Amino acid sequence: xxxxxxxxxxxxxxxxxxxxxxxxxxxxxxxxxxxxxxxxxxxxxxxxxxxxxxxxxxxxxxxxxxxxxxxxxxxxxxxxxxxxxxxxxxxxxxxxxxxxxxxxxxxxxxxxxxxxxxxxxxxxxxxxxxxxxxxxxxxxxxxxxxxxxxxxxxxxxxxxxxxxxxxxxxxxxxxxxxxxxxxxxxxxxxxxxxxxxxxxxxxxxxxxxxxxxxxxxxxxxxxxxxxxxxxxxxxxxxxxxxxxxxxxxxxxxxxxxxxxxxxxx
Amino acid sequence: xxxxxxxxxxxxxxxxxxxxxxxxxxxxxxxxxxxxxxxxxxxxxxxxxxxxxxxxxxxxxxxxxxxxxxxxxxxxxxxxxxxxxxxxxxxxxxxxxxxxxxxxxxxxxxxxxxxxxxxxxxxxxxxxxxxxxxxxxxxxxxxxxxxxxxxxxxxxxxxxxxxxxxxxxxxxxxxxxxxxxxxxxxxxxxxxxxxxxxxxxxxxxxxxxxxxxxxxxxxxxxxxxxxxxxxxxxxxxxxxxxxxxxxxxxxxxxxxxxxxxxx
Numbered sequence: 001x002x003x004x005x006x007x008x009x010x011x012x013x014x015x016x017x018x019x020x021x022x023x024x025x026x027x028x029x030x031x032x033x034x035x036x037x038x039x040x041x042x043x044x045x046x047x048x049x050x051x052x053x054x055x056x057x058x059x060x061x062x063x064x065x066x067x068x069x070x071x072x073x074x075x076x077x078x079x080x081x082x083x084x085x086x087x088x089x090x091x092x093x094x095x096x097x098x099x100x101x102x103x104x105x106x107x108x109x110x111x112x113x114x115x116x117x118x119x120x121x122x123x124x125x126x127x128x129x130x131x132x133x134x135x136x137x138x139x140x141x142x143x144x145x146x147x148x149x150x151x152x153x154x155x156x157x158x159x160x161x162x163x164x165x166x167x168x169x170x171x172x173x174x175x176x177x178x179x180x181x182x183x184x185x186x187x188x189x190x191x192x193x194x195x196x197x198x199x200x201x202x203x204x205x206x207x208x209x210x211x212x213x214x215x216x217x218x219x220x221x222x223x224x225x226x227x228x229x230x231x232x233x234x235x236x237x238x239x240x241x242x243x244x245x246x247x248x249x250x251x252x253x254x255x256x257x258x259x260x261x262x263x264x265x
Numbered sequence: 266x267x268x269x270x271x272x273x274x275x276x277x278x279x280x281x282x283x284x285x286x287x288x289x290x291x292x293x294x295x296x297x298x299x300x301x302x303x304x305x306x307x308x309x310x311x312x313x314x315x316x317x318x319x320x321x322x323x324x325x326x327x328x329x330x331x332x333x334x335x336x337x338x339x340x341x342x343x344x345x346x347x348x349x350x351x352x353x354x355x356x357x358x359x360x361x362x363x364x365x366x367x368x369x370x371x372x373x374x375x376x377x378x379x380x381x382x383x384x385x386x387x388x389x390x391x392x393x394x395x396x397x398x399x400x401x402x403x404x405x406x407x408x409x410x411x412x413x414x415x416x417x418x419x420x421x422x423x424x425x426x427x428x429x430x431x432x433x434x435x436x437x438x439x440x441x442x443x444x445x446x447x448x449x450x451x452x453x454x455x456x457x458x459x460x461x462x463x464x465x466x467x468x469x470x471x472x473x474x475x476x477x478x479x480x481x482x483x484x485x486x487x488x489x490x491x492x493x494x495x496x497x498x499x500x501x502x503x504x505x506x507x508x509x510x511x512x513x514x515x516x517x518x519x520x521x522x523x524x525x526x527x528x
Contacts, residue, residue: 052461
C-alpha cells in the first residue's frame with residue numbers, strides 16, 4: 001500500500017506529463033473550451049427563457065436558480081476534469097487494452113482515471129465560480145467563515161455524488177461491454193439536478209432523492225445557502241451521502257475489475 | 266439508387282442488433298418526459314394559456330420534440346471525424362459511392378430504426394400515459410413531409426460540420442457547440458413562442474427553427490390555414506436546398522485536403 005501523499009505526488013507527475021502532451025494541440029483546447037462553455041450553459045438558457053414568461057419557478061426566483069445552477073456547474077466539474085476517462089472504459093474493455101491496468105503496482109481506479117485530465121472542464125469550473133460569486137452578490141448572501149467552510153463540504157459531497165453516478169454507470173462495461181446507453185442515461189439525468197425538486201412529486205421526487213440521488217448534486221445542498229431556515233434535516237446528511245455513494249461505486253468497480261476476463265480480441 | 270437503398274437497409278439491420286441499448290434510450294426519454302411534464306405543469310400553475318399555448322400544446326411540443334430529437338440527430342459529424350482520423354475515409358473514395366449520399370443513406374437507415382424503436386413508443390406514452398390531446402387539423406397531414414425536410418436540413422448541418430473535420434482535428438468542441446445551438450435555438454427544448462420577442466424575430470431568419478419548430482407547430486397548432494403551412498414548408502425547402510449546395514461546394518474544396526497515410 002502506498003501512502004496518500006505518495007499518490008498525490010504521483011498524480012501531479014502524471015498530469016504534468018499529460019498536460020505537456022496536450023499542449024501540442026492548442027487550437028483543440030480553445031475550440032473545446034468554447035464548446036464546453038456553451039454546453040454547460042444550455043440548461044441555464046432554458047431557465048432564462050422560462051423566466052421571461054413567469055416570475056418564479058415553484059417559488060424560486062431567477063437569481064436563486066442561477067445560484068443553484070452555479071453550484072451545479074462547480075459540483076460536476078471534478079467529475080468532468082478528473083474522471084473523464086470513464087467514458088473510454090468501454091473501448092478499453094472491448095479492445096482488451098484494459099488489461100494493462102492490472103500490471104501496475106498502483107490502485108487501479110487511480111491509475112485508470114489519472115490517464116486523462118480534462119482541460120476543457122476547467123472552463124466549466126471557472127464559469128461556475130464566476131456565476132456563484134455573481135449570484136451570491138445579487139442575493140446578498142453573507143459569507144461568514146462557517147458558511148464558506150460549509151460550502152466547501154457541500155461541494156465536496158455533491159461532487160462525489162456526481163462522480164459516483166457516472167463511474168458506476170461506466171462500470172456496466174465490465175458486464176455488457178457497451179456501456180454507452182447506461183452512461184448516456186446517467187449523463188442525461190445529470191442535467192435535471194439543478195431543477196427545484198419541489199416541482200416533482202411522487203415517484204420522481206423519490207427517485208431523484210433516494211434512488212439516483214441527483215437532487216444532492218445541486219438543489220438540496222444549495223438550500224443550505226439560499227434558504228437556511230427551511231432546510232430539511234435530510235440535507236445535513238448530504239456529506240455522508242457523497243462518501244457512502246462513492247464507497248458503493250468503488251465496490252462495484254472492484255467487482256467489475258475482478259470479474260473482467262477480456263473479450264478475446 | 267439501389268446501392269444506397271441497400272445501405273439504408275443495412276444500417277437499419279445493424280441498429281436492430283443493439284436492442285438492450287434502446288431500453289436505456291427509452292428509459293431516458295420517459296424520465297425526460299416526466300421532468301418536462303412537472304416543469305411545465307409548475308410553469309402553467311397559475312395560467313390557462315401562456316404565449317398562446319395551452320399546457321397540453323406545450324407539453325406535446327416538448328415531448329414530441331424529444332422524440333424527434335432522437336430521429337434527427339444523425340451523428341454524421343462524429344462518424345466522419347473518427348473515419349477521417351483513422352484514415353478509413355479513404356475507403357469511400359475508392360468505392361463507386363458518393364460520400365455525402367452514403368452518409369445520407371446511413372442516417373436515413375438509423376432514422377427508420379429510431380422511428381420503430383424510440384419514436385413510436387414515445388408517442389404511445391404521450392397518448393396513453395400522459396393523456397395528451399391532439400387537435401385535429403390539416404397540419405397533421407403535412408407533418409410527415411415537414412419532418413422529412415427537417416431531417417435533410419439537420420443532416421446537411423451535421424455533414425457540413427463533418428466536412429470541417431478535414432481541416433481541424435478538434436471535432437468535440439465544434440460538434441458540441443453546433444448541437445447546443447441547434448437544439449436550443451430550434452425549439453428542440455423550449456417552444457420558440459417562449460423566447461423574448463426580439464430574439465424570436467432573429468430566430469425566424471435562421472435555419473434552426475426549420476428543424477424542430479416547423480414540424481412541431483404542425484402537430485401542436487394544426488388548425489391554421491393551409492397557406493400558413495405551405496409557406497412554412499417552402500421556407501424549409503429553401504433552407505434544405507441552400508444547405509445542400511453549401512455542403513456540395515464545401516465538399517469539392519475539402520476533399521482536396523485529404524492525405525491518408527496507410528489507413
